[in-house]
Amino acid sequence: MQGVEGEIEKVRRADLLLFLFPIWWYGMPAIMKGWIDRVFAYGFAYDEAHSFEHGLFRGKQALLCLTTGTRAAYYQEAPERDLLRVLEPIHYGVFAYCGMEVLPPFIAYGPAEMSEAERRETLGAFRGYLQRLAELKPLRFSHSSL
Template identity: 35%
Template sequence: MKHLIVYAHPRPRSFNRAIVDTVAESKRKEGHEVVVRDLYEIGFQPALGSTEMLGGVEEDVSLEQSYVSWADHVTFIYPLWWMGMPAVLKGYVDRVFSYGFAHKYVDGVQTGLLKGKTAALIHTQNKSQEEYEASGMEQSMRLTIDKGIFEYCGFEVTRHFVFDSILSSTAEERKNWFAMRSH
Protein backbone atom coordinates (compact mmCIF):
# COMPACT_ATOMS: atom_id res chain seq x y z
CA MET A 1 0.00 0.00 0.00
CA LYS A 2 1.14 3.55 -0.74
CA HIS A 3 0.96 5.60 2.43
CA LEU A 4 1.25 9.40 2.51
CA ILE A 5 1.74 11.20 5.82
CA VAL A 6 0.93 14.92 5.85
CA TYR A 7 2.41 16.48 8.97
CA ALA A 8 2.00 19.96 10.42
CA HIS A 9 3.93 21.03 13.51
CA PRO A 10 6.60 23.74 13.68
CA ARG A 11 8.87 22.03 16.23
CA PRO A 12 11.11 19.31 14.77
CA ARG A 13 11.40 17.50 18.14
CA SER A 14 7.73 17.60 19.14
CA PHE A 15 5.55 14.74 20.33
CA ASN A 16 3.74 15.10 17.00
CA ARG A 17 7.03 14.36 15.22
CA ALA A 18 7.44 11.25 17.36
CA ILE A 19 3.98 10.17 16.17
CA VAL A 20 5.03 10.71 12.53
CA ASP A 21 8.21 8.68 12.99
CA THR A 22 6.33 5.87 14.77
CA VAL A 23 3.61 5.66 12.12
CA ALA A 24 6.12 5.79 9.24
CA GLU A 25 8.34 3.10 10.78
CA SER A 26 5.36 0.87 11.54
CA LYS A 27 4.00 1.16 7.99
CA ARG A 28 7.42 0.48 6.45
CA LYS A 29 7.80 -2.63 8.62
CA GLU A 30 4.42 -3.78 7.27
CA GLY A 31 5.83 -3.45 3.74
CA HIS A 32 4.10 -0.22 2.76
CA GLU A 33 5.69 2.52 0.69
CA VAL A 34 5.71 5.68 2.82
CA VAL A 35 6.17 9.34 1.91
CA VAL A 36 6.18 12.01 4.62
CA ARG A 37 5.35 15.60 3.71
CA ASP A 38 6.39 17.86 6.60
CA LEU A 39 4.63 21.10 5.70
CA TYR A 40 6.89 23.29 7.84
CA GLU A 41 10.07 21.61 6.62
CA ILE A 42 9.17 22.03 2.95
CA GLY A 43 8.03 25.60 3.56
CA PHE A 44 4.54 24.99 2.20
CA GLN A 45 2.85 28.32 1.44
CA PRO A 46 -0.68 28.05 2.89
CA ALA A 47 -2.18 31.23 1.44
CA LEU A 48 -4.48 30.64 -1.51
CA GLY A 49 -3.46 32.92 -4.38
CA SER A 50 -5.83 34.92 -6.54
CA THR A 51 -5.01 32.85 -9.66
CA GLU A 52 -5.85 29.68 -7.73
CA MET A 53 -9.28 31.12 -6.94
CA LEU A 54 -9.85 31.17 -10.70
CA GLY A 55 -8.79 27.54 -11.17
CA GLY A 56 -5.06 27.88 -11.67
CA VAL A 57 -2.73 25.38 -10.02
CA GLU A 58 0.71 26.48 -8.83
CA GLU A 59 3.73 24.17 -9.14
CA ASP A 60 3.89 23.45 -5.38
CA VAL A 61 0.22 22.46 -5.37
CA SER A 62 0.66 20.26 -8.41
CA LEU A 63 3.48 18.42 -6.59
CA GLU A 64 1.34 17.88 -3.49
CA GLN A 65 -1.58 16.71 -5.62
CA SER A 66 0.73 14.15 -7.23
CA TYR A 67 1.49 12.73 -3.76
CA VAL A 68 -2.22 12.58 -2.89
CA SER A 69 -2.99 10.91 -6.24
CA TRP A 70 -0.19 8.39 -5.65
CA ALA A 71 -1.38 7.43 -2.16
CA ASP A 72 -3.88 4.74 -1.28
CA HIS A 73 -4.03 6.00 2.30
CA VAL A 74 -3.26 9.44 3.75
CA THR A 75 -2.59 10.10 7.43
CA PHE A 76 -2.82 13.68 8.69
CA ILE A 77 -0.87 14.38 11.90
CA TYR A 78 -1.22 17.73 13.63
CA PRO A 79 -1.84 19.54 16.92
CA LEU A 80 -5.32 20.89 17.56
CA TRP A 81 -5.19 24.68 17.77
CA TRP A 82 -8.32 26.78 18.31
CA MET A 83 -10.48 23.69 17.65
CA GLY A 84 -8.96 23.15 14.24
CA MET A 85 -5.88 22.41 12.20
CA PRO A 86 -2.81 24.64 12.21
CA ALA A 87 -3.02 27.31 9.50
CA VAL A 88 -0.42 25.58 7.33
CA LEU A 89 -2.51 22.39 7.20
CA LYS A 90 -5.75 24.29 6.59
CA GLY A 91 -3.95 26.12 3.78
CA TYR A 92 -2.79 22.76 2.41
CA VAL A 93 -6.44 21.68 2.30
CA ASP A 94 -7.51 24.99 0.72
CA ARG A 95 -4.89 24.80 -2.00
CA VAL A 96 -4.31 21.07 -2.63
CA PHE A 97 -7.89 19.83 -2.35
CA SER A 98 -8.97 22.19 -5.08
CA TYR A 99 -12.11 22.10 -7.18
CA GLY A 100 -11.63 19.65 -10.04
CA PHE A 101 -8.98 17.69 -8.14
CA ALA A 102 -10.63 16.72 -4.85
CA HIS A 103 -14.26 17.61 -5.52
CA LYS A 104 -16.60 19.00 -8.15
CA TYR A 105 -20.26 19.37 -8.94
CA VAL A 106 -21.77 16.84 -11.31
CA ASP A 107 -25.31 17.68 -12.43
CA GLY A 108 -25.62 20.00 -9.45
CA VAL A 109 -24.51 17.38 -6.94
CA GLN A 110 -21.23 17.68 -5.05
CA THR A 111 -18.96 14.73 -5.79
CA GLY A 112 -15.79 13.77 -3.90
CA LEU A 113 -13.09 12.88 -6.40
CA LEU A 114 -10.80 11.11 -3.93
CA LYS A 115 -13.11 8.12 -3.57
CA GLY A 116 -11.28 4.83 -3.08
CA LYS A 117 -8.72 6.47 -0.81
CA THR A 118 -8.72 6.12 2.93
CA ALA A 119 -7.59 8.65 5.50
CA ALA A 120 -6.67 8.63 9.16
CA LEU A 121 -6.32 11.67 11.37
CA ILE A 122 -4.11 11.85 14.43
CA HIS A 123 -4.12 14.98 16.49
CA THR A 124 -2.82 16.11 19.84
CA GLN A 125 -4.65 18.42 22.19
CA ASN A 126 -4.07 19.92 25.61
CA LYS A 127 -7.55 19.44 27.07
CA SER A 128 -8.86 16.04 28.03
CA GLN A 129 -11.12 14.22 25.62
CA GLU A 130 -13.84 14.26 28.30
CA GLU A 131 -13.80 18.09 28.35
CA TYR A 132 -14.23 18.25 24.57
CA GLU A 133 -17.01 15.65 24.59
CA ALA A 134 -18.91 17.34 27.46
CA SER A 135 -18.89 20.70 25.67
CA GLY A 136 -19.95 19.23 22.30
CA MET A 137 -16.75 20.46 20.67
CA GLU A 138 -15.52 16.93 19.91
CA GLN A 139 -18.64 16.22 17.85
CA SER A 140 -18.38 19.61 16.14
CA MET A 141 -14.72 19.05 15.27
CA ARG A 142 -15.41 15.64 13.74
CA LEU A 143 -18.28 17.09 11.74
CA THR A 144 -16.24 19.99 10.34
CA ILE A 145 -12.91 18.21 9.83
CA ASP A 146 -13.67 14.51 9.24
CA LYS A 147 -16.92 14.95 7.33
CA GLY A 148 -16.77 18.56 6.15
CA ILE A 149 -13.33 18.25 4.61
CA PHE A 150 -12.13 14.69 4.12
CA GLU A 151 -15.37 12.78 3.51
CA TYR A 152 -16.60 15.70 1.38
CA CYS A 153 -13.60 15.07 -0.90
CA GLY A 154 -14.35 11.35 -1.08
CA PHE A 155 -11.97 9.92 1.52
CA GLU A 156 -13.21 7.15 3.76
CA VAL A 157 -12.02 8.28 7.20
CA THR A 158 -10.99 5.04 8.89
CA ARG A 159 -9.72 6.45 12.19
CA HIS A 160 -9.33 9.65 14.13
CA PHE A 161 -6.89 9.15 17.01
CA VAL A 162 -6.64 11.76 19.72
CA PHE A 163 -3.71 12.14 22.11
CA ASP A 164 -5.12 14.37 24.82
CA SER A 165 -3.83 16.25 27.87
CA ILE A 166 -0.43 16.50 26.18
CA LEU A 167 1.07 19.24 28.34
CA SER A 168 0.30 17.40 31.57
CA SER A 169 1.34 13.95 30.30
CA THR A 170 4.57 12.28 31.36
CA ALA A 171 7.20 10.64 29.15
CA GLU A 172 6.08 7.26 30.52
CA GLU A 173 2.44 7.94 29.63
CA ARG A 174 3.44 8.91 26.09
CA LYS A 175 5.50 5.75 25.71
CA ASN A 176 2.49 3.72 26.85
CA TRP A 177 0.24 5.55 24.37
CA PHE A 178 2.48 4.41 21.52
CA ALA A 179 2.47 0.83 22.80
CA MET A 180 -1.36 0.80 23.01
CA ARG A 181 -1.88 2.43 19.57
CA SER A 182 0.49 0.06 17.78
CA HIS A 183 -1.76 -2.96 18.37
Protein backbone atom coordinates in the same frame (compact mmCIF):
# COMPACT_ATOMS: atom_id res chain seq x y z
CA MET B 1 8.30 18.14 -8.80
CA GLN B 2 7.74 20.95 -6.35
CA GLY B 3 5.00 23.12 -4.99
CA VAL B 4 1.32 22.35 -5.21
CA GLU B 5 1.76 20.08 -8.23
CA GLY B 6 4.14 17.86 -6.26
CA GLU B 7 1.70 17.68 -3.35
CA ILE B 8 -1.17 16.87 -5.71
CA GLU B 9 0.89 14.03 -7.17
CA LYS B 10 1.54 12.63 -3.67
CA VAL B 11 -2.19 12.67 -2.94
CA ARG B 12 -2.95 11.10 -6.32
CA ARG B 13 -0.67 8.14 -5.48
CA ALA B 14 -1.85 7.72 -1.88
CA ASP B 15 -4.38 5.18 -0.69
CA LEU B 16 -4.39 6.61 2.85
CA LEU B 17 -3.97 10.24 3.84
CA LEU B 18 -2.90 10.53 7.47
CA PHE B 19 -3.02 14.00 8.98
CA LEU B 20 -1.16 14.39 12.28
CA PHE B 21 -1.60 17.70 14.09
CA PRO B 22 -2.42 19.45 17.35
CA ILE B 23 -5.95 20.79 17.80
CA TRP B 24 -5.72 24.60 17.77
CA TRP B 25 -8.77 26.67 18.55
CA TYR B 26 -10.98 23.61 17.96
CA GLY B 27 -9.62 22.99 14.50
CA MET B 28 -6.57 22.22 12.43
CA PRO B 29 -3.62 24.62 12.35
CA ALA B 30 -3.90 27.32 9.69
CA ILE B 31 -0.92 25.98 7.74
CA MET B 32 -2.69 22.63 7.34
CA LYS B 33 -5.94 24.32 6.30
CA GLY B 34 -3.95 26.30 3.72
CA TRP B 35 -2.39 23.08 2.40
CA ILE B 36 -5.84 21.51 2.00
CA ASP B 37 -7.16 24.65 0.34
CA ARG B 38 -4.39 24.53 -2.26
CA VAL B 39 -3.99 20.78 -2.80
CA PHE B 40 -7.63 19.69 -2.65
CA ALA B 41 -8.21 21.82 -5.72
CA TYR B 42 -11.32 22.09 -7.87
CA GLY B 43 -11.13 19.52 -10.66
CA PHE B 44 -8.71 17.33 -8.70
CA ALA B 45 -10.44 16.77 -5.35
CA TYR B 46 -13.97 17.86 -6.21
CA ASP B 47 -16.22 19.39 -8.82
CA GLU B 48 -19.94 20.04 -9.18
CA ALA B 49 -20.62 16.57 -10.58
CA HIS B 50 -18.68 14.52 -8.01
CA SER B 51 -19.24 14.45 -4.27
CA PHE B 52 -19.60 11.99 -1.41
CA GLU B 53 -20.08 8.43 -2.73
CA HIS B 54 -19.34 9.70 -6.27
CA GLY B 55 -16.39 11.85 -5.13
CA LEU B 56 -13.15 12.11 -7.02
CA PHE B 57 -11.22 10.58 -4.08
CA ARG B 58 -13.24 7.34 -4.00
CA GLY B 59 -10.99 4.48 -2.95
CA LYS B 60 -8.87 6.65 -0.67
CA GLN B 61 -9.00 6.71 3.12
CA ALA B 62 -8.40 9.62 5.50
CA LEU B 63 -7.25 9.43 9.11
CA LEU B 64 -6.77 12.25 11.59
CA CYS B 65 -4.27 11.72 14.41
CA LEU B 66 -4.49 14.51 16.95
CA THR B 67 -3.00 15.86 20.10
CA THR B 68 -4.83 18.19 22.46
CA GLY B 69 -3.62 20.72 24.98
CA THR B 70 -5.63 19.22 27.83
CA ARG B 71 -6.68 15.88 29.24
CA ALA B 72 -9.70 13.91 27.99
CA ALA B 73 -11.90 14.99 30.92
CA TYR B 74 -12.07 18.54 29.53
CA TYR B 75 -13.62 17.27 26.30
CA GLN B 76 -15.97 14.90 28.09
CA GLU B 77 -17.46 17.57 30.37
CA ALA B 78 -19.59 19.29 27.72
CA PRO B 79 -21.22 18.06 24.49
CA GLU B 80 -19.92 21.03 22.47
CA ARG B 81 -16.38 19.86 23.21
CA ASP B 82 -16.93 16.36 21.80
CA LEU B 83 -14.07 16.03 19.34
CA LEU B 84 -16.01 13.98 16.80
CA ARG B 85 -18.41 16.91 16.65
CA VAL B 86 -15.52 19.41 16.48
CA LEU B 87 -13.87 17.41 13.67
CA GLU B 88 -17.02 17.05 11.58
CA PRO B 89 -16.19 19.97 9.25
CA ILE B 90 -12.97 18.16 8.35
CA HIS B 91 -14.33 14.60 8.33
CA TYR B 92 -17.57 15.42 6.50
CA GLY B 93 -16.95 18.75 4.80
CA VAL B 94 -13.56 17.86 3.33
CA PHE B 95 -12.82 14.14 3.31
CA ALA B 96 -16.29 12.60 2.88
CA TYR B 97 -17.30 15.34 0.47
CA CYS B 98 -14.33 14.42 -1.75
CA GLY B 99 -15.39 10.75 -1.66
CA MET B 100 -12.91 9.45 0.89
CA GLU B 101 -13.62 6.78 3.45
CA VAL B 102 -13.09 8.49 6.83
CA LEU B 103 -11.52 6.40 9.57
CA PRO B 104 -12.11 7.15 13.27
CA PRO B 105 -9.46 9.55 14.58
CA PHE B 106 -6.70 8.68 17.00
CA ILE B 107 -6.55 11.28 19.77
CA ALA B 108 -3.75 11.74 22.29
CA TYR B 109 -5.19 13.91 25.06
CA GLY B 110 -2.83 16.31 26.81
CA PRO B 111 0.60 14.86 26.01
CA ALA B 112 2.29 17.89 27.60
CA GLU B 113 0.64 16.92 30.91
CA MET B 114 1.60 13.24 30.66
CA SER B 115 4.27 11.47 32.62
CA GLU B 116 7.00 9.72 30.67
CA ALA B 117 5.25 6.39 31.28
CA GLU B 118 1.94 7.79 29.99
CA ARG B 119 3.68 9.10 26.86
CA ARG B 120 5.21 5.69 26.19
CA GLU B 121 1.80 4.07 26.71
CA THR B 122 0.17 6.56 24.32
CA LEU B 123 2.83 5.95 21.67
CA GLY B 124 2.26 2.22 22.04
CA ALA B 125 -1.49 2.75 21.65
CA PHE B 126 -0.85 4.83 18.52
CA ARG B 127 1.41 2.11 17.08
CA GLY B 128 -1.29 -0.50 17.77
CA TYR B 129 -3.95 1.71 16.22
CA LEU B 130 -1.94 2.04 13.02
CA GLN B 131 -1.32 -1.70 12.94
CA ARG B 132 -5.10 -2.30 13.10
CA LEU B 133 -6.11 0.15 10.35
CA ALA B 134 -7.62 -2.63 8.25
CA GLU B 135 -9.99 -3.46 11.13
CA LEU B 136 -11.29 0.09 11.66
CA LYS B 137 -14.86 0.76 10.65
CA PRO B 138 -15.23 4.02 8.71
CA LEU B 139 -17.32 6.83 10.14
CA ARG B 140 -20.78 7.14 8.61
CA PHE B 141 -22.44 10.42 7.73
CA SER B 142 -25.97 11.11 6.67
CA HIS B 143 -26.28 13.46 3.71
CA SER B 144 -28.06 13.91 0.49
CA SER B 145 -26.02 14.19 -2.67
CA LEU B 146 -25.83 17.62 -4.17
